[in-house]
Amino acid sequence: MSKINRAWNSMGVLHPMVMAAYILVSSVTASNAVVSSVTASTAVVSSVTTSMAVNDSIGLSQYMIDGETLVSKNGLFELGFFRPGNSTKCYLGIWYKKMAMHAVVWVANRVNPINGFSGNLTMDNTGNLILKNNGSVVWSTASQREPRNPVAQLMDSGNLVIWNGGGAESNEILWQSFDYPTDTCLPGMKIGRNLQNGSDWRLTSWKSVDDPSPGNFSWGLALSDYPEFAIMNGTKKFSRIGPWNGLYFSGLPNLIADSNSGIIFIDVDNQNEIYYTSSSKNDSIISRVVINQTSKAYSRYVWVEKTHTWSVFESLPNDVCDNYNLCGAYGSCMTTAAQICRCLRGFRPKSPEAWNSSNWAQGCVHNEPLSCTGITESTDGFVKYTGLKLPDTERTRLIDTLDIGDCRALCLNNCSCTAYTNPDIRMGGVGCVMWFGDLFDIKLFQSGGQDLYIRMPASELDELQDSNNELQHRSKNNKVIIVSTVAAICGTFLLCVFVIYRFRRNSNEKSKIQEYMEGYVNDTDLPLFDLLTINIATNKFSLDNKIGQGGFGPVYKGKLEHGQEIAVKRLSHSSRQGMAEFITEVKLIAKLQHRNLVKLLGCCIQGEEKLLVYEYVVNGSLDTFIFDQAKSNLLDWPRRFLIIFGVARGLLYLHQDSRLRIIHRDLKASNILLDDKLNPKISDFGMARTFGGDQTEGNTNRVVGTYGYMAPEYAIDGLYSIKSDVFSFGILMMEIICGTKNRALCHANQTLNLIGYAWRLWKEEKALELIDSSIKESCVISEALRGIHVSLLCVQQYPEDRPTMASVILMLGSEIDLVEPKEPGFFPKRVSIEANSQLHQCEVSTNDELTVTSLDGR
Structure with missing residues (x-):
């Protein structure tokens, strides 16, 4: 359905989800910037210094520090550093300048505040704004298009826009804050969904007046065939206003007759996007929409010049109904x-x-x-x-x-x-x-x-x-009814006979293994899904819904009745290995909660079916990006560094902060999933093992994992520990930086894997040659070299020489001196004559995509 509908309405609503990137990047050299500042706010903004400058833009190599601001052309909005309420933490934000109460309408680093007065905003040569704290990047924009004289300008709409080509005259937007609102919707913003890339334009409340980090309440579009807006409390609906019917929302019929607000409401629904937005009929009417954690309400405020206050024009929930x-x-x-x-x-x-x-x-x-x-x-x-x-x-x-x-x-x-x-x-x-x-x-x-x-x-x-x-x-249909009724009775009888037969057969065939597995599931309080629900969600496990295949069995995409997308791992009926993995995943991750771990929603044990139901991670696995020439360009250096940090934080949680020490044992690029914001989530815990609080290593007669990622002591002797995961992480980090699999490479008549080749270049002081060509323009050289250095420390031959994940995070995020790495645990690839006859000379594979599950440790 494609339509653009207009009506006078007082409800302006819209917004995309905030993406605050937690990236640690070294400082970018900057020169003078054009800035101004504001007086201290009596409302949300509690401390901003004063200045007389009124410039509205910042360009390449310019910067803005704490105490300085940008002011829009007509002085309506201001961008700068502020400290909300009684907080001492510092944020970069946009607020109304002319109003007596400087209400903040947008926050850049809402999940990563700055301590002290060291905030610095610059524009780097990729055309992206970078916010730093003592040289470390705490937030940045994410434009991936090639810039031509980019300029960031604060508009009188409250929108911070990075223009390509020198200014608004070019009409080419590289990035805009309207695409990433926080808790406030301004006229001209969208709220809804980008159907091409899955972006969800949504308002999310502040946690409190002192803390702008995302709260529990959000306001956005509940997507269905007939979409509507709803206030969500976490993942549960809290209140809704009914769908748009061409004139008004069905739950707010009084608004159609009220034209005092002077708001033009626009509804857009096409194959690319579906959203609602509003604009003001009269420029003198200043309004904003806010989702508030404390009041648990979505409210439209209108500025009353006479009283110099914000007046609530409309609020939801309006009454108990x-x-x-x-x-x-x-x-x-x-x-x-x-x-x-x-x-x-x-x-x-x-x-x-x-x-x-x-x-x-x-x-x-x-x-x-x-x-x-x-x-x-x-x-x-x-x-x-x-x-x-x-x-x-x-x-x-x-x-x-x-x-x-x-x-x-x-x-x-x-x-x-x-x-x-x-x-x-x-x-x-x-x-x-x-x-x-x-x-x-x-x-x-x-x-x-x-x-x-x-x-x-x-x-x-x-x-x-x-x-x-x-x-x-x-x-007209009497005859049809009679024939249909007779056929229905016969069909129903045969169906009953078949159901009784299947029920008795399944009851007799229920094994002790199944009872054993059900016992584990019951102990975890994990939700149990009905098989019919999963069948409907996956279209009866249609091949069109299949999104992956592993040693455990196939993985299918599904959609539950209420719209939630899921990924279903289906245990192969013939896989003895999969039964153990099923139990392991249920035991280990049913109660794990971390932003960098994929979330297990529930499972299904019914008949011969053993199913694990996960959250669906929209962008798939990391390997489909970094090892693909076309898609690798989507992951610039800041994004790759963010992914490295996310995986490191997830591993640290498993090794140190979860209830038990958990060793993943199969960390690799294909087991790192990327969500809609390209944030990493570690998946596939079927091969994981747990340790007690004082236990540090274990031994197994059944070596499982993937060649190319396994630590030498584990592959040869069956010894595993948290240092085994550190080794795998080192391999993964090197692959992310180099954009190459850890497989055999032909160099100087020698066959080496990626780590062997990296070690040789490191010793020859040629490590820069390792960096993926697709990220060289966005790459911070010192960081990439540091990443290679830390990677080599992680893959050293002996476990005691490798750092812990806590040390890895510290080394990546600071400027501390690093020790020189020792020789890594790699082996030149020895290829048999038979294998050589099957593989191309310079494409010898170490089978790093093969999951090994039946080797005997010595």
């Missing part, structure tokens, strides 16, 4: 009623006792059951309900080419369809939207609201509504 799903399924909420929750006409409380005690969570059910079985013709019909906030649209289907009559017929012939209406109420109603399953979060209005046609059994149908149409519809 705006609390999500207060009245349960088929329950309607009305604030003016004696009892605010009541069942819709034709429904009764599911639990009368609970309902009378004002416990409405269980909702309502039909007075009489529906006749539709999915096999025979339905005798159901529809009753028109008026003045509603439409139900939650999570399970809907939108067809904008159908009229309301065709919509009714289509819904009637689908037994899962429970309601329908027009998604666009203009011009008498346009299009078709259908609901499937129970209807939740309905609100009744005394005036306004929207029509909804809800499925009802024939006994409940109003004689004045649709009765003639229903009779005609039934008479």
Whole structure:
């Protein structure tokens, strides 16, 4: 569906997700910058020094320090360093300059504050803004396009824009802060979803007035066929305003008649993006939308010049009926009623006792059951309900080419369809939207609201509504009903016989191994998914949904009914190894929580199926980026350094901060997943092992892992420890820096792997030749060399010489002197005559993609 709709509206909402990059990069040489500053704020900004400069931009090699600011052309907005509330921590942000209360509208480094007064903002030669604290990068922009005389300019809209070509005249944007809002939405911002790259434009609350880091509450678009806005408390819906119907949000019908706000509301929905935005009819009207952690509300503020204050124009939740799903399924909420929750006409409380005690969570059910079985013709019909906030649209289907009559017929012939209406109420109603399953979060209005046609059994149908149409519809299909009924009875009988047979067979075949595995799952309190749910989510494990294959078995992408995307690891039925891995993953990571570890959502043990359900990580594995010539350009040096740090933090958590020491034993590029912000997440814990608090190493007769990443003491003697993971991390770090797999390379008639080649260049003081050509322009040479140095320390021959992950993080993030590395634990590749006959001379592989699971340690 493609449409651009305009209406006078007081709701301006929009925003993408904030991406605050925690990157440690050395300082960039900078010269003079153009700056100004502001007086101390009486509201959010508590300490900013004063200056008379009024410049609005910063260019290449210019800088801005704490106490200096940029001011937009007409002096409406200001960018600089501030300290919120009573906090002593420093942030880079944008705030209103002319208002008596300098409300902050955007924060750059909200998750990584600066201590002291050492903040420094510069623009480097890649056209990116870099925020540093004592030489370490705490935030940066992420433009990957080639710059031509880039200039960062603070606009009078409150948008910080990096223009390509010298200024706004070029009309070419490299980066803009409007794409990364924090808790505030300004006119012109978008809120919704970029369907091409998956960016979620969303507002996220501050934790408190003293802490702008992301809180629990967010405001954004809940994506479905018929999308709508919702306030989220974590991952749960807190309040919603109903879908947009062409004139207003169905839950805010009063706003269509109110033009005092002077806000033009725009809805855009096409194949590239779906979002809502607003603009001001009159430049003198200054408004902003804020999601607030303390008030648990989404509020629109308008500046009142007379009183020099921000006035709340609209807020959500507005009343108790705006609390999500207060009245349960088929329950309607009305604030003016004696009892605010009541069942819709034709429904009764599911639990009368609970309902009378004002416990409405269980909702309502039909007075009489529906006749539709999915096999025979339905005798159901529809009753028109008026003045509603439409139900939650999570399970809907939108067809904008159908009229309301065709919509009714289509819904009637689908037994899962429970309601329908027009998604666009203009011009008498346009299009078709259908609901499937129970209807939740309905609100009744005394005036306004929207029509909804809800499925009802024939006994409940109003004689004045649709009765003639229903009779005609039934008479035309009497013959079909008789034939269908007979066929249905036979089919049902055969189906019952088959189900009974399968149930008895499965019960008899249930093994002790299955009971053993179920016991482990029950002990972890891990959610158990039903196999039917997983089948629906993955389209019955369709090949089109397959996204990977490992020794454990295939991995499929899926989507749950409420829209959450998942990755499902399916244990191969013939894999004895996979059963042990299944138990291991459930035991080890069910309760692990870290931003750099992939999250296990649950599992499924049903019949012969053993399934692990993970969060879906949208950008796949790291190896598909760094080893691909086209995609490697998407990972510049700052991003690669961020990935290295993320993996290091995840390993440190496993080795030191989790309840048990956890040794991953299979760390490699293909087991590092990248989310929508390219943040790394360590995955695949099927080969991991745990240690007690005082235990430091172990021994195994079953060596598992991947050639090219295994430490020598582990591959040869079966000895593993946290230093085994450090070795694998060193290999991984070298691959990230070099963009090359740790496989055999042909140099000077010798066959060496990447580490052997790197060691030789290091000894010859030619380490710069190792750096991936695709990152040389964005690379900070001193950091890359330091990374190579630390990598070589990690892959030293003897475990006692290797650093811990805590030391690795310290060495990468500081300027401390490093010891000279000793010879790494690599071996020149010896290739048999038979192997040489099969492989090209300069493409000898060390099989670093092969997962080894059956070697005997000596």
